[in-house]
Amino acid sequence: MRRWALSLLAVAISLSFLPADYAADQPAGASVEKDILAHLDSIEKDLIDVNQDIWTYAEVGLEEHRSAARLVGVLKKAGFRIKEGVADMPTAFIAEYGEGAPVIGILAEYDALPELSQEVTGTKKPAKGRTAGHGCGHCALGTGSMGAALALKHVYDKHKLKGTIRVYGTPAEETLIGKVYMLLAGLFRDLDICLHWHPGNRNRTYYSTSKAMVSAKFTFHGIAAHASGSPDKGKSALDGVELMNVGANFMREHIKETSRIHYVITNGGGQPNVVPATAQVWYYVRANDHGDAVAHFDWLKDIAEGGAKMSRTKVAMQIDADCHEIIPNLPLSRLVLRNLNKVGAPNFDDADRDLATQLQTALHADFGLKDKKPLHDEVDELPPAPYQDGGSTDVGDVSWHVPTAGLSTACFALGSPGHSWQNVAAAGSPIAHKGMMVAAKVLALSAVELMQDPLAVKDARADFDKRMKDRPYTTIIPKGQKAPKAIR
Numbered sequence: 001m002r003r004w005a006l007s008l009l010a011v012a013i014s015l016s017f018l019p020a021d022y023a024a025d026q027p028a029g030a031s032v033e034k035d036i037l038a039h040l041d042s043i044e045k046d047l048i049d050v051n052q053d054i055w056t057y058a059e060v061g062l063e064e065h066r067s068a069a070r071l072v073g074v075l076k077k078a079g080f081r082i083k084e085g086v087a088d089m090p091t092a093f094i095a096e097y098g099e100g101a102p103v104i105g106i107l108a109e110y111d112a113l114p115e116l117s118q119e120v121t122g123t124k125k126p127a128k129g130r131t132a133g134h135g136c137g138h139c140a141l142g143t144g145s146m147g148a149a150l151a152l153k154h155v156y157d158k159h160k161l162k163g164t165i166r167v168y169g170t171p172a173e174e175t176l177i178g179k180v181y182m183l184l185a186g187l188f189r190d191l192d193i194c195l196h197w198h199p200g201n202r203n204r205t206y207y208s209t210s211k212a213m214v215s216a217k218f219t220f221h222g223i224a225a226h227a228s229g230s231p232d233k234g235k236s237a238l239d240g241v242e243l244m245n246v247g248a249n250f251m252r253e254h255i256k257e258t259s260r261i262h263y264v265i266t267n268g269g270g271q272p273n274v275v276p277a278t279a280q281v282w283y284y285v286r287a288n289d290h291g292d293a294v295a296h297f298d299w300l301k302d303i304a305e306g307g308a309k310m311s312r313t314k315v316a317m318q319i320d321a322d323c324h325e326i327i328p329n330l331p332l333s334r335l336v337l338r339n340l341n342k343v344g345a346p347n348f349d350d351a352d353r354d355l356a357t358q359l360q361t362a363l364h365a366d367f368g369l370k371d372k373k374p375l376h377d378e379v380d381e382l383p384p385a386p387y388q389d390g391g392s393t394d395v396g397d398v399s400w401h402v403p404t405a406g407l408s409t410a411c412f413a414l415g416s417p418g419h420s421w422q423n424v425a426a427a428g429s430p431i432a433h434k435g436m437m438v439a440a441k442v443l444a445l446s447a448v449e450l451m452q453d454p455l456a457v458k459d460a461r462a463d464f465d466k467r468m469k470d471r472p473y474t475t476i477i478p479k480g481q482k483a484p485k486a487i488r
């Protein structure tokens with residue numbers, strides 16, 4: 001009894017320090033939650049249609065014109081205020097509803113991946129007429145986030161809530177461009193909380209971190225000549241690229257085991273009998289810590305210069321992205337997990353399990369996949385400490401500026417790797433539809449809880465402040481540089 005009275009007193013004291021427009025009298029509880037879930041059930045078919053459209057468009061980063069327009073169209077019709085083409089990216093947008101504090105952001109992505117065309121079927125079968133595919137499930141990601149915002153708008157009006165709901169339409173996640181340049185343009189400055197989700201193999205909250213990453217292109221310039229008739233009058237830009245790659249492959253041995261370097265040659269010259277006058281290689285350099293990624297990249301720049309010297313060519317460098325690792329947030333991750341447990345894992349049926357089993361078949365044969373179960377149908381517990389994710393995401397940069405948390409839901413077969421044809425197939429199937437609906441519900445429930453509970457926002461902020469102490473955000477993207485116009 002005494003403890004109860006004390007905590008009431010604590011609530012009263014902390015409320016008195018909150019901004020005046022913070023709704024201390026917002027209606028709590030069950031009817032708002034019920035209305036969110038019912039609204040999402042009522043628009044499920046529309047959301048599935050949007051997912052299927054974006055899945056079919058399969059547009060790669062910075063070319064997601066139809067995908068962004070599809071989401072914007074629905075949000076505009078629902079009454080959201082829209083800003084398109086933000087941060088000098090035609091496919092970036094912000095959709096906002098409501099007013100005042102707290103300002104809750106929800107991240108949406110919608111870019112596809114090159115060379116991953118695939119039908120919705122259990123065996124590898126490229127879809128006719130397109131080369132890209134949604135191997136990361138961003139069709140569901142964007143649509144689920146939009147669904148959460150639509151449900152929030154519905155209860156906002158009905159229950160006269162206060163606060164601002166803001167959907168960030170963030171292009172080119174796969175090349176870690178969208179959020180980084182939106183952030184540099186100051187678009188996340190006034191957010192109180194940011195929520196996100198990602199289609200995955202499991203149902204869990206992201207109490208995790210990711211890898212920091214620098215993305216850069218090195219263009220070598222030489223002199224063209226007849227490769228057989230007058231090789232002594234030529235300087236091969238491709239030699240520069242190859243020597244640089246050899247150097248980078250030796251460098252691998254002397255960086256941390258958890259760091260990663262990968263590249264593709266985007267231009268290797270025209271044909272063998274012409275000494276290539278220009279050649280280009282595109283690098284991703286990753287590390288668990290942003291400082292390490294930048295140090296590795298400094299070394300790589302020296303290697304590029306070395307390649308140029310050895311081949312008597314010149315090299316020019318273009319940094320496209322400098323992305324930071326995710327800063328986890330414990331109170332927010334707990335809040336998201338509580339809501340994920342409330343909604344529960346997706347309710348898969350036999351047809352979903354059959355498709356997932358087929359998708360796993362090649363993985364058993366090629367990679368000795370151990371998972372016997374086709375789909376994750378439980379909710380994972382909170383890990384004892386933040387786990388390290390193998391990939392990178394520009395959600396990381398947002399999380400350096402505002403308390404951020406998210407979740408993944410089962411949208412892919414258990415054990416299937418990211419960026420695989422298996423995941424493209426699942427992303428266009430009822431497996432992903434069910435995972436997406438769970439995510440939309442959890443995001444909306446979490447956001448409305450934050451809108452109604454100032455103490456939860458304060459807790460998230462305190463956790464954020466503690467982790468960000470003596471951790472200034474720095475970037476190696478040249479000051480004032482605009483986002484690239486294309487990914488390659």
Ligand SMILES: [Zn+2]
Binds near residue numbers: 173198
């Ligand atoms: Zn992704």
